[in-house]
Amino acid sequence: MQRAPFNAAVSMDVTPPMDAKTYTHDEVGAMLRDHGINPTAQRVEIARELFSRKGHFSAEDVFSLVNNEQAQVSKATVYNTLGLFAERGLIRQLIVDPTKVFYDPNMTPHYHFYDVVTGKLTDINAEAVRITGLPPLPAGAQMEGVDVIVRMRRPNIEAG
Amino acid sequence: MQRAPFNAAVSMDVTPPMDAKTYTHDEVGAMLRDHGINPTAQRVEIARELFSRKGHFSAEDVFSLVNNEQAQVSKATVYNTLGLFAERGLIRQLIVDPTKVFYDPNMTPHYHFYDVVTGKLTDINAEAVRITGLPPLPAGAQMEGVDVIVRMRRPNIEAG
DNA sequence: CTTAATGCAAAGGCTTTGCAGAGAC
């Protein structure tokens, strides 16, 4: 009866989307400062990878991307930096895979398709989507955001 | 600059909701069989706790509930059983807290408020909610479900 | 007797943390 293991979650869209743009150090430096973040070398490196690619990244993904040539940023710093970025509203945390957190540099309103087999995330532009009939928040509560995750499965993926 | 630790996620609504009902062994036994699950003593115990309370439970919550008098179910069995129940569609897995998975015995269509400070989940009845404008699924993909999580924060919770 | 389920303890994976060393002003 063994239950299936948690999803593989291959993640990391290496393919840059159409709006990909390589940010300069100065550009991301300004973005960091705008969010009250001291733009150190490591933080700038991480932000450059995130914003130049615009995908969905696990901490491990970011670690690899930043260190693909020579080691430049430690794992601890990657984790701390991603947490800091999310806290300051520079990127978004995605809680959708039970085994790890993903980070999304796309801060425009959008939702996600989630392939439960591969763990792959795909954006859904929120502009066309309307959600009506949600009850009011509990008294005094402040909205942080609405996450919509459309979980789906692609059948008959060849087993080899 | 230290980032805040992950949410406390106290979880576990001990208060049974209005539709609470204490299920008998036979009743949950039938539910398990209906889902192709062999109703062993441990599985029945776990299912009784889940369905009689109807909250949102971490594996740890379930472990405590089932073993509050004398130890009856091991942690491994709790994990395996919750995974099995979810796989067979008896309960639902909620991926909403970055630190752990919650399980929800409420299988009627519904969404969730998530208090990002306390980690507490509250149901949103899906009947009144309409979501329109979602793009079609990728070709060949099969919908598994739509999760909506309204993240919110209650300000000014007394610090002591 | 054979198959399935349980439980313990160990292993595994992701993330955080303590603390020393390096860097910035």
Add this chain to the structure above:
DNA sequence: GTCTCTGCAAAGCCTTTGCATTAAG
């Protein structure tokens, strides 16, 4: 010189797994 950041290694937490034991028919 002081304050901040980084990085290593260790610790922590949740979850899964291996395997021997027990239960079920």
